[in-house]
Structures are given as C-alpha cells and as structure tokens.
Amino acid sequence: MKRNHITKSAAIIFALCILCLSLFIPASAVEDQQKGSVNILVDSSFEGIPLNIVKVGKLSSGKMELDAPYSGLGVDLSTITTEKEHYAAADTLAAYVKEKDILGTVARIDPDGYAKAGDLDADSLYLVMQPVGHELVTVQNIIISIPTNDKKTGEPVYDLDIKAKYVDNLKEKSRASIILNKLNKSDEPLADAVFSFWHKIYYTDASKVPENVETGTDETGDFYWREEYDSLTTDKNGQITVTGIPFGDYRFVEEKAPENYILDSTPHDLTLSVSGTIKTENEKFVPDEGEPQVLDIYNESKITESSEAESKPESSETQSITEVSEESGYESSEPESQLISTPEESELSVPEESETPEWQITGQDIMIFVITGIVVGVSLIVVILMIVLGKKNKKDE
Numbered sequence: 001m002k003r004n005h006i007t008k009s010a011a012i013i014f015a016l017c018i019l020c021l022s023l024f025i026p027a028s029a030v031e032d033q034q035k036g037s038v039n040i041l042v043d044s045s046f047e048g049i050p051l052n053i054v055k056v057g058k059l060s061s062g063k064m065e066l067d068a069p070y071s072g073l074g075v076d077l078s079t080i081t082t083e084k085e086h087y088a089a090a091d092t093l094a095a096y097v098k099e100k101d102i103l104g105t106v107a108r109i110d111p112d113g114y115a116k117a118g119d120l121d122a123d124s125l126y127l128v129m130q131p132v133g134h135e136l137v138t139v140q141n142i143i144i145s146i147p148t149n150d151k152k153t154g155e156p157v158y159d160l161d162i163k164a165k166y167v168d169n170l171k172e173k174s175r176a177s178i179i180l181n182k183l184n185k186s187d188e189p190l191a192d193a194v195f196s197f198w199h200k201i202y203y204t205d206a207s208k209v210p211e212n213v214e215t216g217t218d219e220t221g222d223f224y225w226r227e228e229y230d231s232l233t234t235d236k237n238g239q240i241t242v243t244g245i246p247f248g249d250y251r252f253v254e255e256k257a258p259e260n261y262i263l264d265s266t267p268h269d270l271t272l273s274v275s276g277t278i279k280t281e282n283e284k285f286v287p288d289e290g291e292p293q294v295l296d297i298y299n300e301s302k303i304t305e306s307s308e309a310e311s312k313p314e315s316s317e318t319q320s321i322t323e324v325s326e327e328s329g330y331e332s333s334e335p336e337s338q339l340i341s342t343p344e345e346s347e348l349s350v351p352e353e354s355e356t357p358e359w360q361i362t363g364q365d366i367m368i369f370v371i372t373g374i375v376v377g378v379s380l381i382v383v384i385l386m387i388v389l390g391k392k393n394k395k396d397e
Contacts, residue, residue: 038144047111054129055067128162128164190299195253
C-alpha cells in the first residue's frame with residue numbers, strides 16, 4: 001500500500017511539473033513571435049523602385065552577430081564605432097547579396113516616398129539595400145537592428161522610421177523637360193492661360209488611391225492621375241516650362257483661358273521617355289541639350305473668324321461704304337461706287353451740302369409756329385368774350 005501511495009504521489013508531482021511547463025512555454029513562444037517593421041523615407045520621385053531587406057544576423061545578449069555565410073566575410077560589427085565604418089560593412093554585405101542573388105523582403109517606394117516592410121523578426125539584423133537594375137537612384141546600404149533602443153528613453157523600439165541617404169543619378173540635365181506654347185490660330189502667343197499638370201500613377205493597393213481622383217486601367221495596369229501643379233500660368237511669350245521630370249505619362253489641363261478666348265478643357269496627354277534640357281534665348285524658352293518635349297496648344301477666340309466676317313461690311317459692289325472720320329482711328333476712304341440714285345433715276349433727291357434737308361426744323365420755322373400759336377390763341381379769346389357778352393345782353397333784356 002505504501003508503495004502505491006508513493007507511486008501516486010510521484011504521478012501527481014509529474015503532472016504538476018508538466019502543467020508548469022505548459023504555462024511557461026506559451027509565454028516564451030509569444031516573446032519569440034514578436035515582430036517589427038521599418039519605414040524607409042527616400043523620395044516620392046523614385047516611386048516604384050524596390051528596396052531589398054535581407055536578414056543577415058541576430059541580437060544575442062545585446063550584441064550583434066552575423067549569421068552564416070555573412071560571418072565569413074570579414075565583417076566584425078562589434079568593432080564599428082563610426083558612420084563610415086557602418087556603411088563600409090553594409091556595402092560588403094550588399095556585394096555578397098548581389099553576387100549570390102539573395103532576395104529578402106521587397107519594399108517598393110510608394111507615392112509618398114516611403115519603402116515600407118512589416119512582419120520582420122525581432123532580435124534580428126537586417127541589411128537594407130537596392131537591387132541591381134534600378135539605376136535611377138542609388139540608396140545607401142545600411143544595417144538595422146530590430147528592436148533598436150530609443151536614444152531618449154532607452155526603451156526598445158520595434159517599428160522603425162529611417163530617412164535613407166541616396167544619390168539621384170538622374171539630375172536636371174538627364175531628366176525630361178517640357179515647353180508648353182499657348183497660341184491662337186495665327187500662331188501668336190497667349191499670356192495668362194492657367195494649366196494644371198498631372199502625373200499618371202500606377203498602383204496595386206486601391207486603399208492608397210486618394211479620393212476624388214480620375215482612375216482607369218490600361219495595358220500596364222490600374223492607375224490614377226495625381227495633380228503635381230494646379231496653377232501654371234503662361235508668361236508674356238505664352239510659355240510654361242516644367243523641368244527635371246522623371247519619365248512617365250503626364251497631362252496638361254487648361255483651367256483658365258486667356259481673356260477673350262474660349263476655354264479648352266480637353267486633357268493634353270504626353271509620354272516622356274527621352275531626357276532633355278531647356279535654355280533661354282531672346283527671352284524665350286528653347287530646347288538646349290537632348291530632346292525636351294515641345295507641346296503647342298491652340299485657343300479659339302470668342303470672336304471667331306466667321307462672326308468677324310458677319311460683323312464687318314462685305315467688300316462687294318452692292319455694299320455701301322460708310323466714311324469714318326480719322327478721329328475714330330481709321331483712315332477715310334471714298335467708296336468705289338456710289339449707290340445713292342440720282343434725281344433722274346429716282347424720286348429721291350440728294351440735297352447738296354449747302355441745302356437744308358426738308359425734314360430739318362430751322363429757327364425761322366420755330367418763329368412761324370410761335371406767331372401762329374399766338375394769333376390762334378388771341379382769336380379764341382375774342383370769340384369766347386363775344387359769346388359771353390351776347391348771352392349777358394339777352395339776360396338783361
């Protein structure tokens with residue numbers, strides 16, 4: 001009996017040990033499942049370019065250790081004390097990753113200029129680098145650790161925000177440029193036309209598309225139009241220039257027409273795929289190096305040619321020509337043919353310059369009207385008096 005009791009006690013103790021282990025194991029497992037993320041700010045002009053985020057080591061008791069095969073590259077992270085040494089170590093690791101074509105987590109630069117990556121393992125070291133084949137920009141290779149201790153509080157930070165250093169390989173002279181010429185139908189420049197300028201942006205995540213924008217789909221994929229400038233105004237030469245533009249699809253939309261011209265709200269699309277620069281010559285913008293895009297946009301006047309023809313006299317033999325004095329700004333000219341009939345041809349006579357037209361009232365006519373009125377008025381008064389006196393005499397009788 002005593003032996004059975006000991007056996008039961010041992011079983012109970014064993015069960016309690018198993019229970020304790022079951023309580024501690026999940027807790028440690030949760031700690032191992034801690035994840036982190038990184039937001040790397042580059043620049044919005046490099047939208048779509050990928051960054052390769054590769055796990056290269058771990059944090060062990062606060063120390064950075066490289067995993068195999070990176071540990072055999074001669075890089076000792078424990079001796080790094082300067083920024084220059086850090087970049088040199090990252091460049092060594094990046095060269096190996098490129099040589100072996102190792103792919104980690106790919107994060108593309110979004111329209112806001114960020115390359116974002118999540119679900120990264122805690123207590124780990126990552127190399128952030130740029131893959132081969134994207135020469136528009138060179139992003140500086142860096143090594144990051146998750147977590148990183150906050151410099152002020154010393155607390156571990158698992159979600160990192162990093163501003164990357166980069167070199168823009170397509171500077172002003174190697175990017176596209178545009179010269180817009182605003183003209184009327186006579187090729188004369190029109191100043192004070194206002195345009196908005198739009199960039200065609202392709203996307204894969206619909207949640208990143210701004211509200212109230214034009215969207216669409218073409219052979220490349222889904223896209224929306226992002227407004228880059230809202231009020232580009234033509235100068236006295238009718239010109240607008242946009243320089244240093246990344247290659248892609250763009251459009252101009254006229255927002256305000258020049259005075260006395262009809263608004264042309266049709267989008268003017270163009271594709272930029274060739275670099276070019278612009279210079280000033282005789283106070284006008286002209287192409288310099290490469291092949292800048294030149295876009296001519298015409299406006300129709302509110303007073304069209306047809307309406308001008310209707311408002312102006314026709315130059316034919318049956319049209320009378322009115323002489324306009326030089327004071328009005330026009331030169332006087334005599335008509336080639338006189339259309340007013342002569343007295344022999346018609347009952348209508350044309351008075352000479354010395355004559356007074358029949359319909360004109362002169363001062364003499366006014367005097368005659370006044371005298372006649374006075375005579376008539378006096379005569380009426382006399383007649384009325386005679387009638388009144390006559391009636392009075394009859395009454396007296």
